[in-house]
Amino acid sequence: MSSRGSQAWLFQRVTAVLIFLLLGTHVFLYHYLMGPANWGYDILGFGAADLAKIKADPNLMKYYSLAKVFANPMWKVFDVTLITVGTYHGFYGIKAIIDDWVTHNGWRAIGNWVTYLIGFIIWVIGVVAVISFTPKLY
Amino acid sequence: MYKIKEGMLSWLLHKITGVAIVAYLIIHIWSMAKMSKGPEAFNAVIETYKTTLFRAGEVLLLGAILFHGLNGFRLILAEFTAWASKRHKLLIYLTYVLAVVLFIIGGWFMWRAEG
Amino acid sequence: MQVTVEVFRYDPDTDESRFDTFIKEVDPKDRVLDVMMAIKDEDDGTIAFRKSCAHGVCGSCAMEINGLNRLACQVLIQDLKSKRIHIRPIKGMKVLRDLIVDMEAFFAGLEKVKPYFIPGEPAPAAEYHQSVKDRAVFDETTKCIMCGSCTTSCPSFRWFNREFVGPAAFVKAHRFIFDSRDGGNEERLGVLDDKNGLWRCHSIYNCTDACPREIDITKAIGDLKRYTVIHR
Numbered sequence: 278m279s280s281r282g283s284q285a286w287l288f289q290r291v292t293a294v295l296i297f298l299l300l301g302t303h304v305f306l307y308h309y310l311m312g313p314a315n316w317g318y319d320i321l322g323f324g325a326a327d328l329a330k331i332k333a334d335p336n337l338m339k340y341y342s343l344a345k346v347f348a349n350p351m352w353k354v355f356d357v358t359l360i361t362v363g364t365y366h367g368f369y370g371i372k373a374i375i376d377d378w379v380t381h382n383g384w385r386a387i388g389n390w391v392t393y394l395i396g397f398i399i400w401v402i403g404v405v406a407v408i409s410f411t412p413k414l415y
Numbered sequence: 416m417y418k419i420k421e422g423m424l425s426w427l428l429h430k431i432t433g434v435a436i437v438a439y440l441i442i443h444i445w446s447m448a449k450m451s452k453g454p455e456a457f458n459a460v461i462e463t464y465k466t467t468l469f470r471a472g473e474v475l476l477l478g479a480i481l482f483h484g485l486n487g488f489r490l491i492l493a494e495f496t497a498w499a500s501k502r503h504k505l506l507i508y509l510t511y512v513l514a515v516v517l518f519i520i521g522g523w524f525m526w527r528a529e530g
Numbered sequence: 531m532q533v534t535v536e537v538f539r540y541d542p543d544t545d546e547s548r549f550d551t552f553i554k555e556v557d558p559k560d561r562v563l564d565v566m567m568a569i570k571d572e573d574d575g576t577i578a579f580r581k582s583c584a585h586g587v588c589g590s591c592a593m594e595i596n597g598l599n600r601l602a603c604q605v606l607i608q609d610l611k612s613k614r615i616h617i618r619p620i621k622g623m624k625v626l627r628d629l630i631v632d633m634e635a636f637f638a639g640l641e642k643v644k645p646y647f648i649p650g651e652p653a654p655a656a657e658y659h660q661s662v663k664d665r666a667v668f669d670e671t672t673k674c675i676m677c678g679s680c681t682t683s684c685p686s687f688r689w690f691n692r693e694f695v696g697p698a699a700f701v702k703a704h705r706f707i708f709d710s711r712d713g714g715n716e717e718r719l720g721v722l723d724d725k726n727g728l729w730r731c732h733s734i735y736n737c738t739d740a741c742p743r744e745i746d747i748t749k750a751i752g753d754l755k756r757y758t759v760i761h762r
Contacts, residue, residue, distance in 0.1 A: 377730070416597060423734050
C-alpha cells in the first residue's frame with residue numbers, strides 16, 4: 278500500500294499461488310466430491326444416519342451436506358484463509374487496474390478507497406458468515 | 416492504431432477476466448453467507464443458481480478462471496525465469512490452447528451436470 | 531512495385547494535423563527510409579523527420595510503421611507484406627512537426643535512473659577488474675541506442691502515465707545495476723521501486739517486440755524486479 282510497490286508485487290504473486298492451491302481444493306471438494314461424485318460423503322465422514330437423512334430428502338441434500346462441512350472447525354479455518362487471500366488478491370488487482378486506467382489523481386484516490394471499502398465489506402461478510410455458522414435443520 | 420500483439424492481448428484478457436472473477440467473488444461470498452440464515456434461505460439461493468442464465472455464467476466463469484490462472488502462471492514464470500521470458504510467444508500460445516481445451520472439456524461436464 | 535504511403539503531417543503554426551498520401555514506385559528491397567527520402571526529394575520537400583546514420587546505429591528514425599514502432603532505416607518494403615505503408619510519429623510524446631517528436635520527457639526518464647557509472651566504495655587502487663562472466667550479465671542491455679521505440683510502444687507509458695520511467699530507462703538501469711564495478715544501486719533502487727517505477731510494467735512485451743536492437747527488455751525488467759524485491 279505504500280509507494281514502494283515491491284512487497285505488493287510479491288504479495289500478488291504469492292497469493293496467486295496460494296489461491297491456485299486453495300481454490301483447487303475448494304472446487305474439488307464442493308463442486309466435485311460433494312456434487313457429481315457422491316462418494317465424497319464417505320470421505321468427509323458422513324455416518325449412515327446422515328446419509329439416510331440426505332437420501333430421504335433431496336432438497337435437504339445440498340444444504341445438509343454443505344452445513345456438515347461448514348460446521349467443521351478445520352474447514353472454517355480453510356475457508357477464512359481462502360476468503361482472505363482471495364479478496365486481497367482480487368481487490369488489489371482492481372486497485373492496480375484503477376492505478377493504471379484512472380489518470381486523474383483525485384478520481385484515482387477515490388477509486389482506490391472505494392475498492393478497499395468494498396473489499397473490506399465483502400471480507401467481513403464472508404468471514405463472519407463462516408465463523409458464526411451453526412447448522413440449522415428443518 | 417498500434418498493433419495488438421500477443422503479450423498485449425494476454426494482458427487485456429488478464430484484466431477483463433480478473434474483473435469478472437472479482438464480480439463473481441462478490442456474488443459468491445454474499446450468497447453463500449445466506450447459509451447462516453438456514454435451509455430455506457439457502458435453498459432459495461441455490462434455485463437461482465440453477466437457472467440457465469446463471470449456469471451459462473458459471474461456464475463462462477470457468478473460462479475466465481482457466482485463462483486468468485494459466486496466464487498468471489505464465490507471467491510468474493516469465494518474471495522469475497529468463498527461460499520463460501525468452502519463449503514468451505510460445506508460452507502465450509500454449510496458455511491459449513490449454514485454456515480453450517480445458518474450457519471445452521470442463522465446460523461440457525459443468526453444463527451436463529445437474530445444478 | 532507500387533506502394534501507397536500515408537504519412538502523418540502536423541504543422542505547429544496552424545496546429546493542424548492530417549495524413550498525406552503518396553503513390554511511389556519502389557524496389558521491394560528498398561527500406562522505408564529510402565522511400566521517405568524519395569518522397570522528400572521528389573514529392574514534398576517540407577516533410578520533416580529525423581534521420582542520421584541510416585544504418586540502425588544512431589536511433590534517430592524511430593517511427594510507427596504499419597502499427598509497430600521500428601527504425602525506418604531497418605525495415606524493408608518487402609518485409610511489411612503490404613502495399614499500404616502507414617507512418618506515424620512514435621506515440622506518447624509531443625509532436626513538434628510531422629514525424630518529429632519532443633524527446634525531452636523520454637530523456638528525463640532515462641536520467642532518473644542515473645545512467646552513468648557511479649564508483650563503489652572502496653575504489654580499487656588500480657584499474658577495475660571484471661570477469662568475462664560478470665560482463666556477460668549485462669551485455670545485452672549495453673546495446674541500447676535510445677531510439678525510444680520501446681517506451682513509446684508501452685501502454686503503461688502511452689496510455690496512462692507519462693511520468694512512468696519506461697522500458698528504455700529500465701534497460702539503462704539494468705546495464706549499471708548488474709555491472710559488478712558499479713556502486714550506485716541504492717540510488718537507482720529508489721527510482722525503480724516507486725509508483726512510477728518497475729511495478730507499472732505488466733510484462734506486455736511490446737517493448738521487446740519493438741526493440742530494433744533485439745534486446746529482451748521484458749527479461750531485463752524481470753531481472754530488475756527480482757533484484758529490487760530481494761534488495762529492498
